[in-house]
Amino acid sequence: MAALALPAARPLLPAFRLPFARPIFAGAFLPALQVAPKPFGFSLQSAWESLIELIPPFLLAVPKKKVSHSRKSMRSANKGLKDKQNLVHCPGCGSAKLAHHLCPNCYSSINRGFKARSKESGQPSGAVVEIAE
Amino acid sequence: MKHGVAFRKFSRPTAHRMLMLRNLVTSLIKHEQIKTTLPKARDTARLAEKIITMGKKGDLPAYQRANSFLLEPKLTPKVFKELAQRYADRVGGYTRIHKFGNRPGDNAPTAVLELVDNPRDLKFEMTARAVAWELLSKKVQQVGPKTALDSGIQGVEGVVQREQALGPKERGLLREKTRWSLQKVLRFRGKDASVELRRKAEDHIDTLLAKPLALKEIAEQKLKADVQSEDTPLAGRKALRLKAGEVLPGSGESALRAAQGALGAEGSRKWVHRPKLGIDTAAWSSL
Numbered sequence: 001m002a003a004l005a006l007p008a009a010r011p012l013l014p015a016f017r018l019p020f021a022r023p024i025f026a027g028a029f030l031p032a033l034q035v036a037p038k039p040f041g042f043s044l045q046s047a048w049e050s051l052i053e054l055i056p057p058f059l060l061a062v063p064k065k066k067v068s069h070s071r072k073s074m075r076s077a078n079k080g081l082k083d084k085q086n087l088v089h090c091p092g093c094g095s096a097k098l099a100h101h102l103c104p105n106c107y108s109s110i111n112r113g114f115k116a117r118s119k120e121s122g123q124p125s126g127a128v129v130e131i132a133e
Numbered sequence: 134m135k136h137g138v139a140f141r142k143f144s145r146p147t148a149h150r151m152l153m154l155r156n157l158v159t160s161l162i163k164h165e166q167i168k169t170t171l172p173k174a175r176d177t178a179r180l181a182e183k184i185i186t187m188g189k190k191g192d193l194p195a196y197q198r199a200n201s202f203l204l205e206p207k208l209t210p211k212v213f214k215e216l217a218q219r220y221a222d223r224v225g226g227y228t229r230i231h232k233f234g235n236r237p238g239d240n241a242p243t244a245v246l247e248l249v250d251n252p253r254d255l256k257f258e259m260t261a262r263a264v265a266w267e268l269l270s271k272k273v274q275q276v277g278p279k280t281a282l283d284s285g286i287q288g289v290e291g292v293v294q295r296e297q298a299l300g301p302k303e304r305g306l307l308r309e310k311t312r313w314s315l316q317k318v319l320r321f322r323g324k325d326a327s328v329e330l331r332r333k334a335e336d337h338i339d340t341l342l343a344k345p346l347a348l349k350e351i352a353e354q355k356l357k358a359d360v361q362s363e364d365t366p367l368a369g370r371k372a373l374r375l376k377a378g379e380v381l382p383g384s385g386e387s388a389l390r391a392a393q394g395a396l397g398a399e400g401s402r403k404w405v406h407r408p409k410l411g412i413d414t415a416a417w418s419s420l
Contacts, residue, residue, distance in 0.1 A: 085389065089380055089388040091262070091266060091267075092259055092337070095379040096376070098232075102233045102234075104234070110258050
């Protein structure tokens with residue numbers, strides 16, 4: 001019996017070897033490759049290497065250590081709430097208010113005054129209406 | 134970039150947007166004062182002023198156009214009679230927008246949009262209060278709060294009349310801004326307006342003087358009775374307490390300084406005098 005000369009191990013998937021483009025949906029190929037029968041003469045090492053080439057590199061990045069409390073706090077040093085600088089006294093009642101805005105105390109008391117008066121005289125006009133829209 | 138773009142879209146298709154603005158304008162004409170978000174107020178003001186201009190024009194095509202725009206046809210006579218008469222001498226600017234902080238639910242900047250010279254005009258009210266505050270401040274700085282309380286403020290009417298005639302650079306009893314506001318709110322109103330303003334200012338002076346007296350009375354009651362009775366409600370006492378940053382008439386502190394407290398400028402503060410935030414205790418403790 002003549003011994004069968006085995007062919008040299010050559011890549012079985014030449015069509016999928018794309019040296020420049022890394023397909024993003026390489027994950028879709030994974031189950032297909034796992035289910036496919038083990039190629040005859042295809043070593044496990046080169047199979048794994050070809051697999052790595054298909055997966056984009058950012059999928060393999062992982063933090064090396066837990067970010068320390070100190071470093072985490074330093075990163076959020078600039079994320080705090082900023083103080084409001086535009087505070088002034090209300091010219092009518094003296095309480096603090098935002099500049100160029102209505103004083104809520106004065107607005108409240110003015111509204112209440114009008115409502116009380118319109119209630120006394122039998123509701124002639126409507127109140128300020130909040131339009132949510 | 135938004136260079137030269139006149140109108141806002143409000144994340145709505147054209148039909149929805151126009152109907153929303155028509156609703157807002159109708160509500161403004163109906164109630165004369167509405168509260169909504171600031172961008173909506175700005176667009177509504179623009180359209181409402183155009184409707185009022187149609188009202189001032191007064192002819193039939195204008196009436197038909199205004200009638201088709203407003204969503205309540207019974208409001209169109211109001212525009213063409215009442216509002217046209219009110220704004221007969223005023224050249225444009227029939228609406229006013231007051232910014233009013235941010236809404237709690239979505240932090241949207243809100244505003245109160247009102248028709249100028251309406252019965253509940255906010256600027257008119259605030260000007261009356263500002264006049265009251267400044268006259269009382271001047272009196273308290275001159276003679277002290279106790280004497281101011283005993284004598285009261287006389288001659289508010291005279292002050293109002295004199296300040297109406299003064300120019301911007303001349304020196305009077307009021308601040309420049311307050312005088313300017315006074316002249317503006319009284320410009321297109323009748324003779325009754327200055328009487329109304331005087332009355333409101335005098336009422337506010339009484340309120341300002343009554344507050345620390347009431348506080349003192351409640352403090353005395355608290356000392357007398359340990360047990361809380363029905364006559365001394367907790368809510369009343371809390372409501373009269375001065376809030377952070379609040380000042381009394383006659384105090385010259387700046388709101389920002391007062392809010393900063395101990396972290397404010399050290400140079401202006403004497404270490405001996407430790408004032409509670411905003412209160413000029415030296416002047417008002419003797420009351």
